Amino acid sequence: MIDKVKRLNFLTDENSSRIVDSEILIRKNFEIDREKGYELLFKRYYQPLCSHAVRFVYSKEVAEDLVMEVFSQFWQKNLHLGIQSSYRAYLFTTVRHASFAYLRAEFSREKPVEFLVETSGANGPDTPQQLLQFHELYVKIEEVIRSASPQSQKVFVMSRFEGKKNPVIAEELNLSTKTVEGHITKMLALLRQSLRNYGMLSTLLGAFLI
Amino acid sequence: MNNTIYKQTLTALFEGRATALQKSLIVDFLSVPENQELYFLWLEEWELQNPQLITDTDLAYLQLVGKSVNLQTTNPPRTVDPRRWIWFMGIAASITFLLVITGYFFQDSILNRKYSTAYGELKSFVLPDGSNVTLNANSTLTVPRFDFGKRSREVWLSGEAEFSVRHLPNNIRFIVRTPDQLEVQVLGTEFMVYSRAKGSKVVLNKGKVQLRSLKQQEIKPLVINPGDVVIISKQGNLTLSHNQVITAHTGWKDHHFTFEETPVSEIADQLNEVFGVRIIIADSALAKRTLGGTFKAETADQFLQVMADILEVRIIPGNSKKNPETYTLTY
Numbered sequence: 404m405i406d407k408v409k410r411l412n413f414l415t416d417e418n419s420s421r422i423v424d425s426e427i428l429i430r431k432n433f434e435i436d437r438e439k440g441y442e443l444l445f446k447r448y449y450q451p452l453c454s455h456a457v458r459f460v461y462s463k464e465v466a467e468d469l470v471m472e473v474f475s476q477f478w479q480k481n482l483h484l485g486i487q488s489s490y491r492a493y494l495f496t497t498v499r500h501a502s503f504a505y506l507r508a509e510f511s512r513e514k515p516v517e518f519l520v521e522t523s524g525a526n527g528p529d530t531p532q533q534l535l536q537f538h539e540l541y542v543k544i545e546e547v548i549r550s551a552s553p554q555s556q557k558v559f560v561m562s563r564f565e566g567k568k569n570p571v572i573a574e575e576l577n578l579s580t581k582t583v584e585g586h587i588t589k590m591l592a593l594l595r596q597s598l599r600n601y602g603m604l605s606t607l608l609g610a611f612l613i
Numbered sequence: 614m615n616n617t618i619y620k621q622t623l624t625a626l627f628e629g630r631a632t633a634l635q636k637s638l639i640v641d642f643l644s645v646p647e648n649q650e651l652y653f654l655w656l657e658e659w660e661l662q663n664p665q666l667i668t669d670t671d672l673a674y675l676q677l678v679g680k681s682v683n684l685q686t687t688n689p690p691r692t693v694d695p696r697r698w699i700w701f702m703g704i705a706a707s708i709t710f711l712l713v714i715t716g717y718f719f720q721d722s723i724l725n726r727k728y729s730t731a732y733g734e735l736k737s738f739v740l741p742d743g744s745n746v747t748l749n750a751n752s753t754l755t756v757p758r759f760d761f762g763k764r765s766r767e768v769w770l771s772g773e774a775e776f777s778v779r780h781l782p783n784n785i786r787f788i789v790r791t792p793d794q795l796e797v798q799v800l801g802t803e804f805m806v807y808s809r810a811k812g813s814k815v816v817l818n819k820g821k822v823q824l825r826s827l828k829q830q831e832i833k834p835l836v837i838n839p840g841d842v843v844i845i846s847k848q849g850n851l852t853l854s855h856n857q858v859i860t861a862h863t864g865w866k867d868h869h870f871t872f873e874e875t876p877v878s879e880i881a882d883q884l885n886e887v888f889g890v891r892i893i894i895a896d897s898a899l900a901k902r903t904l905g906g907t908f909k910a911e912t913a914d915q916f917l918q919v920m921a922d923i924l925e926v927r928i929i930p931g932n933s934k935k936n937p938e939t940y941t942l943t944y
Contacts, residue, residue, distance in 0.1 A: 425654075442674065445670075445673075445674050445677065446670055446671075446674060448657075449668060449670045449673055449674070450660075450661070450664065450667075450668050450670055451657050451660035451661050451664075452660075453666060453668050454660045454661075454663075454664045454665045454666060455656070455660050457665045457666050458665055463666050466666070467668065467673065471673065471676070471677055474677055475677060478677075488649075488650065489650055489653065491650075491653045491654065491657055492649060492650060492653040495653050495656060495657070528646070528649060531639070531640040531641075531642075531643035531644055532640065534643055534649075534652070535626070535636055535639065535640065538626050538627065538629070538631075542629035545629070546629075564666075
């Protein structure tokens with residue numbers, strides 16, 4: 404009885420009906436014209452997905468790369484047919500898993516491995532705890548970066564986020580290239596340490612990325 | 614608890630402000646599967662309202678489509694190396710540039726097919742629309758490779774050719790153009806076009822033909838009938854003669870040459886056009902003598918032999934090393 408009530412609320416709630424409506428257009432398109440559906444899906448979600456990814460990987464280029472890869476696999480594997488949840492849920496979940504895998508490859512103690520974007524979604528939806536942990540992860544990253552000196556932060560953002568080369572940064576900030584390198588190295592070390600200390604890279608989150 | 618409060622709580626989570634208590638609430642909320650959809654909806658909204666970067670989505674889509682089309686197997690994403698990317702783009706750009714340049718220079722041979730005959734050679738062939746062409750010696754016919762007969766049928770002739778044009782169901786006209794801007798339009802008929810250095814000529818065997826010289830565009834195109842011969846002067850003036858003997862003009866298909874009070878100098882021209890052989894006429898009086906009649910000659914030698922016999926002259930070969938071959942006609 405309670406279940407039914409909950410579901411009814413879900414459906415009649417103004418927000419929920421939006422969930423059903425908002426992707427209907429895309430789904431309908433997939434039925435008629437796969438390419439058009441794909442295009443609509445991409446154009447709707449690309450921006451927010453990249454924004455989400457960059458909170459983890461802190462690099463524009465990497466974030467866009469990851470999101471492109473997720474969409475690419477979506478297309479190749481015809482995933483629009485197999486997804487039970489909304490596309491939104493699938494895409495956000497997959498992108499964050501991919502971002503996590505990237506960080507793991509970069510920072511964890513294990514030997515760096517060519518990481519693959521796990522996109523089959525066979526693992527099913529994340530548990531509430533897992534969902535929480537993703538948020539805690541990027542919050543932690545932001546915290547670590549803010550703990551460094553403003554100069555370090557600036558250099559790090561220019562290098563990693565914007566993708567600028569060290570000599571270019573050195574020139575812009577009137578520093579030596581060596582100093583620039585030093586800032587970046589320090590920041591990466593900080594990140595590596597924090598993430599490991601907080602078990603961010605090897606606990607529950609890591610467990611399902613087999 | 615209605616959804617607005619949950620939304621606010623989740624927003625706190627997104628922003629990293631959620632207290633431990635709030636997180637506990639959230640875990641309960643998210644334990645209901647349907648609520649996860651709400652969660653992602655609000656997450657999307659929040660990301661849209663607080664973008665961490667701005668993307669060029671349209672450009673990205675184009676790149677993705679290109680990538681998806683080319684992909685055979687899944688490529689794992691790699692940490693991007695800008696230097697290799699620039700190097701690769703440099704190569705791609707150079708190759709594209711070369712292809713464009715090459716395409717530009719070979720455009721003609723890509724778009725058009727050329728049929729050519731050597732000196733003394735005759736060629737017969739069929740065009741893509743089913744029309745028949747016989748090409749006389751030392752001539753070139755240029756025909757478009759693509760869509761011939763679909764939207765147009767235009768060919769370019771330098772030299773001499775006889776056409777037997779098929780009438781197409783779509784009524785597209787067959788047009789022959791020559792280097793001296795002669796334009797011959799037909800629907801379906803048999804006619805011959807001659808266009809060499811000294812001028813152009815159109816001879817109609819069957820059907821109807823419309824022609825004009827683009828050098829004189831104000832003049833209405835001339836429509837001619839079977840048995841008509843039109844001579845086109847250098848200025849583009851058309852001279853029409855009716856009831857001509859057509860075979861005199863088309864005999865070349867059988868290696869026949871027909872002359873009707875034709876001066877030797879002109880005969881020498883024909884010899885040059887068809888066989889590439891140069892004649893020096895030693896005597897100006899000889900040059901003005903005229904010949905009449907039809908004879909057959911498949912080679913320059915045969916041709917010269919006939920002339921020598923009729924004119925009662927000698928033929929002295931020139932220095933054979935020179936190109937073109939030169940002969941002198943003299944008594």
